[in-house]
Amino acid sequence: MQENTMTAEHTESAESIQTSIIKYDPEFREAAQAIFDSLDPEAQKRAKIVGLMNAAYVGSKPRDSRLDLAFQAIIENVAATLFGRAGKQRAMMVVGESGSGKTTAIDWHIAKRPQFAPRKNAHGDWVKNLVFMEPEKPLTIKGIARSGLKALGYPLDDTTRMTAQELFDLWKVQLRENQVLYLWIDEMQHVLKGETTKEIQDVADILKSLVQLNGWPIHLILSGVPDLAKFIHLFGDADGQLKERSNLVELLPLVYPQDRKRIEKIIIETVTKHAGLLLGDDVLAKPDEDAEQPKTDGKPPYKFVLSEDFVHRVVHASKGQFGSIIQKTRSACENAMRLGSDTIRKANFAAAYAAGGCRPSQNIFLSPDWKNIDPDHSVTELVARKRGRGVAAVANATTTKKKTK
Structure with missing residues (x-):
């Protein structure tokens, strides 16, 4: 096997930080513990590696820098009210295609900031600064208000006969009474599936109303596919208010060969650092491959470790989506570990891709005509x-x- 000659530049992407373990229900953890105890030592070892690998946050400086600015803006905007008036930008939108990793990125940026954590108020009661909700589909006034009340723990049995406006008014009261400062609404693009233009416009008006709530303006985090930006432009911009109150962060797909270095770092970090595996010779750059980038900023040229063909296949199979590249690499690592191998090879990526459902002729990691798949x-x-x-x-x-x- 070809030797893995990697430097810190290849394995330290600054960009990988361990997240806190997700909190599961106590009863579920008890059941999971029973399953874990029933496994043999090798399976227990794999389960631990897989759990820690999936909990690791793999970020990217360009993406995370933009998200840092947007999150800091809505945090400081709340604090600014102590000295006069908050700025008008009280909503941030994070848009990206499915598999872009937007939900994971938002979740990590929220988790690392104490300003979003629950706090004790002046009466000694615990309150949530931030509430997460994924509204019913299609989004209507009644649907989004019911989803919002459910996220606050409000009993929906008492709301069955309420009109849409009554539900929305109740939601606004509950947001204030629960002292919610930030509201994260995921999958917001579903608003465009409303049956009428009026329904879609009504939801846009709701969002504007929340950020302008008298005495208690809510700051919004809206996430979804790029159609969400279309919603803001088509329906939220009738008077310019929603657009000018929003800060857009778009998570673009990675492109080959321009992003080859970033993609390589993601794969190497996941395989060697998180899964603890070696890189097989069939994924490594060949000695005769032109594997250097020009020298820039006085730094020595970056020496590519992974083969051009392999990296390009990974990008194509993932449609360039950041989160999908990570997930496919993790799945390939799991495949290698379950086969008892300490080395990741192209065959493991082929197996991980095939698990999603495809014939061998349509497997991007096997077919010689993979670019046309x-x-x-x-x-x-x-x-x-x-x-x-x-x-x-x-x-x-x-x-x-x-x-x-």
Whole structure:
């Protein structure tokens, strides 16, 4: 096997910080402990590595720097009210495609800031500074208000006969009484699935109302796919108020070869630091491969460790999405460990990709024609072939779907 010649530059991406372990219900932890106790020592060791690996936050300086600024802005904006008036920007939006890692990034940035943690108020009662909610679909005034009340622990049985406006008014009262300062609403793009334009506009008006709540302005964290930005521009900008009150952070996909260095660091860090595995010779750069970047800022050139072909396949299989690259690498590590190997190889990535559902001919890590494979269609082709319909049927179905949009 080719030797792993890595420096601190390859394994320390500043960007990896251990998150706190997720808090599960005591009864669930008791059941999980019973399962853990039933495992043999090797399986227990794997379970521990997998748990710690999945709890590790793999970040990126460019992404996290933008998020730091946005979060600091809404924190300091609340404090600014002590000395006059808060600024108008009381909402931050984090948008990215599925698999971009936006929820994980937001969760980590919230967890590391004490300003979002519960606190004791002047009466000695514990209150939540921040509340998380994922509203019902499609988003309507009634749906978002009920979801908001549920997130506050309010009994919904008492609200069955309330009108939409009554529910919204109750929600605003409860937000104030519970002394909530920040509200994180995830999957906000579902508002665009409203049945009428008026319903969508009503939700936009609700958000504007919350950030302007008299005496108790709520600061919003809105997250979702890029359609969320479309919602703000189309429906929240009738009078310019929602747009000018929002700070947008877009998590863009990584692109090959421009982001090759960042992608390589993600893979190496996950494999060697989090999973404790070695890198196999079939994923390493070959000696004759042009593997150096030009010298910049007085620093020595960065020497690539992973092969160009392998990194490009990982990016393509993940559609460039930051979180998907991490998840596919973790799945490949799990596959290697369960096979009793201390080394990660391309075959482990192929197995992890196949677990999502695809035929060998559609496996990006196996096919010589991998650049022409659409990751979104791998499962579709598998299902179609099992039904005896073939690739042509998949193409027809895809074309029909596009026409009906």
